[in-house]
Amino acid sequence: MSARSSGSRSTSGASRMTKESPERLVSATAESRRLVHEPESMESRSSPYIRPAPYSGGVHPHFEEEDDRSKLNASTLYSERRTSSRKSLRSQKIDYHATTIKSLWFDFCARTSSHGIPYVATSSFFGRYVWAALFMCMLMAFLLQTYWTMSEYLQYRTIIEMQLQFEAAAFPAATVCNLNAFKYSELIQYDEIKEGFDYWERVINARMMSDSMKPGGDILEAISVRKKRARYREELVFPIDDEDLEGAEYQPVFVRCTCMNMEQCVPNRNPLEVNASICMCFEDVTRGLIWPCYPTSVWTVKKCSGCSISNTCPDPDGPNVSKQIAKNQNTLPCLCQSISHHCMVHPKDEIRWWNPNNYTVYSVTDPPTTEITETEEAFGLSDLKDAGAITTQTKENLIFLVAALPRDTRRNLSYTLNEFVLRCSFNSKDCSMERDFKLHIDPEYGNCYTFNFNDSVELKNSRAGPMYGLRLLLNVHQSDYMPTTEAAGVRLVVHEQDQEPFPDTFGYSAPTGFISSFGLKTKELHRLSAPWGNCSDTFRPVPYIYNEHYSPEGCHRNCFQLKVLEICGCGDPRFPLPTEEHRHCNAKSRTDRQCLSNLTSDSGGYHHLHEQCECRQPCHEKVFETAYSASAWPSINFKIGTDCPAVSDIFNDTEACTEYYRQNTAYIEIYYEQLNFESLKETAGYTLVNLFSDFGGNIGLWIGFSVITFAEFFELFCEIGKLMYIKGVIYVQKKIQRKEYKSSSLMHIDFLQRSPRKGPQPEPGEDEVSTNESTKELMSKSFN
Numbered sequence: 001m002s003a004r005s006s007g008s009r010s011t012s013g014a015s016r017m018t019k020e021s022p023e024r025l026v027s028a029t030a031e032s033r034r035l036v037h038e039p040e041s042m043e044s045r046s047s048p049y050i051r052p053a054p055y056s057g058g059v060h061p062h063f064e065e066e067d068d069r070s071k072l073n074a075s076t077l078y079s080e081r082r083t084s085s086r087k088s089l090r091s092q093k094i095d096y097h098a099t100t101i102k103s104l105w106f107d108f109c110a111r112t113s114s115h116g117i118p119y120v121a122t123s124s125f126f127g128r129y130v131w132a133a134l135f136m137c138m139l140m141a142f143l144l145q146t147y148w149t150m151s152e153y154l155q156y157r158t159i160i161e162m163q164l165q166f167e168a169a170a171f172p173a174a175t176v177c178n179l180n181a182f183k184y185s186e187l188i189q190y191d192e193i194k195e196g197f198d199y200w201e202r203v204i205n206a207r208m209m210s211d212s213m214k215p216g217g218d219i220l221e222a223i224s225v226r227k228k229r230a231r232y233r234e235e236l237v238f239p240i241d242d243e244d245l246e247g248a249e250y251q252p253v254f255v256r257c258t259c260m261n262m263e264q265c266v267p268n269r270n271p272l273e274v275n276a277s278i279c280m281c282f283e284d285v286t287r288g289l290i291w292p293c294y295p296t297s298v299w300t301v302k303k304c305s306g307c308s309i310s311n312t313c314p315d316p317d318g319p320n321v322s323k324q325i326a327k328n329q330n331t332l333p334c335l336c337q338s339i340s341h342h343c344m345v346h347p348k349d350e351i352r353w354w355n356p357n358n359y360t361v362y363s364v365t366d367p368p369t370t371e372i373t374e375t376e377e378a379f380g381l382s383d384l385k386d387a388g389a390i391t392t393q394t395k396e397n398l399i400f401l402v403a404a405l406p407r408d409t410r411r412n413l414s415y416t417l418n419e420f421v422l423r424c425s426f427n428s429k430d431c432s433m434e435r436d437f438k439l440h441i442d443p444e445y446g447n448c449y450t451f452n453f454n455d456s457v458e459l460k461n462s463r464a465g466p467m468y469g470l471r472l473l474l475n476v477h478q479s480d481y482m483p484t485t486e487a488a489g490v491r492l493v494v495h496e497q498d499q500e501p502f503p504d505t506f507g508y509s510a511p512t513g514f515i516s517s518f519g520l521k522t523k524e525l526h527r528l529s530a531p532w533g534n535c536s537d538t539f540r541p542v543p544y545i546y547n548e549h550y551s552p553e554g555c556h557r558n559c560f561q562l563k564v565l566e567i568c569g570c571g572d573p574r575f576p577l578p579t580e581e582h583r584h585c586n587a588k589s590r591t592d593r594q595c596l597s598n599l600t601s602d603s604g605g606y607h608h609l610h611e612q613c614e615c616r617q618p619c620h621e622k623v624f625e626t627a628y629s630a631s632a633w634p635s636i637n638f639k640i641g642t643d644c645p646a647v648s649d650i651f652n653d654t655e656a657c658t659e660y661y662r663q664n665t666a667y668i669e670i671y672y673e674q675l676n677f678e679s680l681k682e683t684a685g686y687t688l689v690n691l692f693s694d695f696g697g698n699i700g701l702w703i704g705f706s707v708i709t710f711a712e713f714f715e716l717f718c719e720i721g722k723l724m725y726i727k728g729v730i731y732v733q734k735k736i737q738r739k740e741y742k743s744s745s746l747m748h749i750d751f752l753q754r755s756p757r758k759g760p761q762p763e764p765g766e767d768e769v770s771t772n773e774s775t776k777e778l779m780s781k782s783f784n
Contacts, residue, residue, distance in 0.1 A: 099723075100723075101720055101723065104716065104719050104720055104723065105121075105716075106121050108712070108716045109121030109122070110122070111712075112709065112712050113706070113708055113709055113712060114703070114704055114705055114709045114712070115703070115704025116131060116134065116135045116138070116703065116704060117135065119131040120132050120135065135703065138702045138703050139702070139703055141702050142698055142699055142701075142702035142703050145698045145702065146695065146698060146699075149691065149694045149695060149698065150691075152686055153686050153688075153690075153691045155686070156531050156532045156684070156686075157532075157684075157685035157686055158528060158532050158533070158682045158683065158684060158685050159682070159683050159684075159685045160680055160681070160682055160683075161680070161681045161682075161683055162678060162679070162680055162681075163678070163679045163681070164676055164677075164678055164679075165524075165676060165677050165678070165679050166675075166676045167675070167676065167677075168460045168461060168462075168672075168675045169460075169522040169672065169675075169676075169677040170458045170459065170460055171426075171452060171458075171459040171460060171461060171469075171470070171672075172452070172494050172495060172496060172497070172520070172522075172622070172624055173450055173451065173452045173453055173494075173495055173496065173497045173499075173501075174450070174451045174452065174470055174492065174493070174494055174670050175440060175448050175449065175450040175451075175492070175493040175495065175501035175503065176420075176421075176448065176449055176451075176472060176474060176490055176491070176492055176493075176668065177442060177445035177446065177447075177448035177449075177490065177491040177492075177493075177503050177507070178414075178415055178420060178445065178446065178447075178474075178476050178477075178490060178491075179445070179476065179485060179487055179488065179489050179490060179491055179509065180446075180476060180477075180478075180480075180481045180482055180485040180488075181402075181414060181442075181444060181445050181446030181482075181485075182398075182402065182413040182414050182446050182482065183413060183414070183415070183477070183480045184480050184481060184482045184483070185480055186412070186413045187398075187402075187413060187482065190401075190405075192401055192404075192587075192588075193398070193401050193402070195375075196379065196394065196397050196398060196401055196587070197394075197482075197483065197484075199375075199376060199379060199381065200381065200390065200391070200394040200397075200483075200484065201483070202258065202266050202267075202268065203266075203381045203382075203384075203390055204387055204390055204391070249284065249285050249311060250282045250283060250284055250285075250311050250312055250344055251283055251285055251311060251344065251345075251347055252280050252281070252282070252283070252299075252335050252344050252346075252347065252351050253280070253281055253283045253290070253351065253352060253353065253354035254278060254279070254280060254296075254351055254352070254353045254354065255267045255268070255278075255279050255280070255281045255290065255293055255353070255354045256268050256277070256278065256279075257277055257278075257279040257281070257293050258277070259277045259279065259295060265277065265279045265292075265293040265294060265295065266293070267279070267281055267290055267291075267293050267354070277295060278295075278296055279293040279294060279295055279296065280293070280294060280295075280296050280299050280335070280337075280351070281293035281294075281354065282312075282342070282344060283354055290354060292340065292342070294337045294339055298337045298338055298339060299335050299336070299337050300335070300336055300337075300338070301333060301334070301335060301336075301346060302315070302316055302317070302333075302334055302335075302336045302343065303316065303331040303332070303333065303334070304316055304331060304332055304333075304334035304336070304343050304345070305330055305331045305332070307332055307334065307343075307345055311344055311345040312342065312343065312344060312345075313332070313334045313336075313343040313344065313345060314343065315336045315338075315342070315343050316336075317336075317338075332345055332346070333345075333346040334346055375588045377590050378586075378587065378588050378589060378590045378592075378593045379393070379394075379397050379587075379588075380393050380397075380593070380597075381393055381394070391484050391486060394484050395444075395484055397587055398482075398484065399443050399444060399573050399574060400573050400584070400585065400586070400587030400593075401587045402443075402573075403443060403573030403584045404573075404584065404586070404587070407441065410441060410446075411439070411441060411447060413446070414441075414446030414447035415446070415447055415477065416447070417433060417437055417439070417449055418433070419475065419477065420447070420449065420474055420475060420476075421433065421437070421449065421472060421473070421474060422473040422474065422475050422665070423471070423472065423473035424436070424451075424470075424471070424472050424473075425470075425471045426451075426459065426469070426470045426471075427459075427461055427462060427468050427469075428467065428468060431451070436451055436452065437449045437450065437451055437453075438450045438453040440501060442501075442503055442504070443573060443574045443575075444503070444504050444574065445491055445503050445504070448491075448501065448503060450501065451470060451472075452470075452497065453497060454497065455497035455498050461671070461672050461675065463675070464671065464672050464673060464674050464675050465671055466517050466519075466669040466671045467671075468671060469669060469670050469671025469672065470668075470669070470670040470671070471667070471668070471669050471670075472667070472668040472670075473665060473666075473667055473668075474490050474665060474666050474667075474668060475664055475665050476488055476489065476490060476512055476664055476665070476666065477664060478512065478663055478664050479664075487509065487511070488511065488512045488663070488664075489509055489510050489511040489512050489666055490509070490510050490666045490668065491503045491507040491508070491509055491510075492507060492508045492509075492510060492516075492518065492668060492670070493506055493507045493508075494518070494520065494624045494626060494670065495624070496621075496622050498548070498549060499549055499550075499551050500546045500549040500551060500553075500554050502553055502554075504574075505553060506553075508626060508628065510630075510666050510668055511630075511666065512662065512663060512664060512665060512666045513632065513633060513661075513662035513663065513665075513666075514630040514631060514632060514633050514666065514667070515630065515631050515632075515633045515667040515668075515669060516628065516629075516630050516666065516667065516668055516669070517628070517629045517630065517631075517669040517671070518626050518627070518628055518668070518669065518670045518671075519626065519627040519628075519629070519671060519672070519673040520624050520625070520626060520627075520670065520671065520672050520673065521624070521625040521626075521627075521672075521673060521674070521677070521678070522622055522623070522624055522625075522672075522677035522678070523622070523623045523624075523625065523677065523678045523679075523680055524620070524621075524622055524677060524678070524679045524680065525620070525621045525622070525623060525680050525682075526619065526620055526679070526680065526681040526682060527617060527618075527619045527620075527621075527682050528619075528682045528683070528684065529619060532682070532684055533617070533619075533682065534616050534617065535616055535617045535618060535619040536616045536618070536619060537618055537619045537620060539616045541555055541558055541559070541613070541614070541615070543558075543562070543578040543579075544558055544578075545557070545558045545561055545575060545576040545577065545578050546558065546576065550618070551618075552615050552616070552617055552618075555613070555615035555616075556609070556613070556615055557575050558575075558613075559609050559612060559613030559615065560572070560575070560603070560609060561575045561576075561577070561578070562578070562613075563599065563603070563609060563612060564585075564596060564599060565577075565578075565582055567595065567599055568585065568592060568595035568596055568599065570582070570583050570584060570585035570586070570592050570596075571583065571584050571585065572584070572585065572596060573585060627673065633661070633662070633665070633666075633667045634658060634661050634662070636658075638658075640654075640657055640658065640661060
């Protein structure tokens, strides 16, 4: 039974082999056709030997597969020979080596045009490392040089190109202002402004007397200067000579005063002055004048003789009093002070308090009460010693006081166009006052007037020189100057038509009594925008307090004003307000003035707020350089005619009229020195072309590369990518085939186990053994 079983199994295996052979041959033939047209897989090329499956009976599967592969290899070999016969020897070499990345790299080294790399692949074992190290060192040097080159490019340096254009440049706009911003006769009509002048007068007089009391100081000269100012302003004078004593009647009065020391006291017009001292002064009751004043501690009661009708007496103990006056028996009780040795007859009634407003009499034992005010502290004059600093601070106080007035009121306080501009000509032709001038109200200089303000009209000179420029005769009206105005003359600003004039920053001063000539030279600036610069022709901050007239100076002021409004709640009166809802800081508010002062000190001024604001330069700008010269005006033989004011003392007097012009008028000439201008153009100092040139030079010097070399590297990367792609596709296809083969083998095994068999039935044990062996055989094939 065993032999029969064995024989039947052999017969069965042979019959199965015979039945399956045609199918396997057909499959092998199809596989051979596929391989003719498709490249061989990397595994089959690199590993021609396929591990045989374990033997499980019947015909050994290795022999079947070896037979099939021999047929496939024959057909594939034939296909490769046919294909390779059409290629060159170099192409055959590429096909042979292009199976791994290493082979691609060595092939690239053999045919690249770069320097050094071919020696890495063709040299000896030791030479390869030497050339590789040398190439890496040169590569590092190239990278370092490239870093320096890129750093140079990223600095975005610029070069200024200058060209001289020989053509007539457009005439600029010219803004003229009076150095005296407002008429003094109009200002003192406002009580708050008059109070500011009075406080300045008291402080400046105290400083003047302090200086005269110093060693080497001349008190008589100081008093003389004060008397001239007092006659002009109808203020207090010192009874020093017969002119002061004539018609005067003096009496002692108590006064609240500001004392620098025992010898220097200045009466205060405000009886409620803070921190004031009590003094006794000479008062001229006929004219309401009072001077001098001394502390009460230096006054004593004496017996005087030789008193005048003005109630003044010589000090009996004075060093210059004659013995006859001292021995005179007609004596009167008098009040004397030991500093200037002046005495006054002691009044029969009580000594009263002096009030400059209504002369209210106060009891000697009941001085007026004082109230704490912040006005003088806000004015900021109490701590100043220098007369120039006091005057400058008073000018700033005046700006604050006037800024509180309406715009129309401020305009009426200053000079009109007809009052200021007496004559005007341009290019030897008359000007039109209504058409050619525009009003500009400046906080510091009052009414200013701009010539050639319309940017739609372009004026050009036909010739160079002062005769063909702008000529202006300006009257400053010096007789109505404020006492704080230190110089007589005009202020000139030359600017572009679409720019805001800033006479306090960019102006030039011209004195009266001279013809001031301003020769112009124009420079056109052309700046580069980002990344070489930060210029812009369309940039405007929002909000902007100067409307459409943008300039970097206006931008900085705008930024500072917005900062002041944000922190202090009020605006700096030297700059406009963005809206009518905002207000300027109050001149008498200690809080407002202190906040503004602290902000200015902390920020360093409106030009130092770089972090809080962005201000850009215009990309196209005109800058005007000025050369100044002057000559006396008017000359002796110049006929002014009837241009003098209709005043009886100078109208018909030629010399008086000429002197009036010297004191009150200034002649201004604005012209081009030459009919050409300079064009300054900003260009890139290191362009992209320079960068590529230096980069090409560096890469050729250090590692011998060119643009063609980069193309070769690109081809290498493409071949590597193609190889990786093919390997990936083959791997995925083989994985899918293995899965399909496993699935079909398992289905076939299951089919064999379920289908009934023909012929004699084996014994139960034999059939189970045969089935198990067949299953093992198929499993072995499927997994191999």
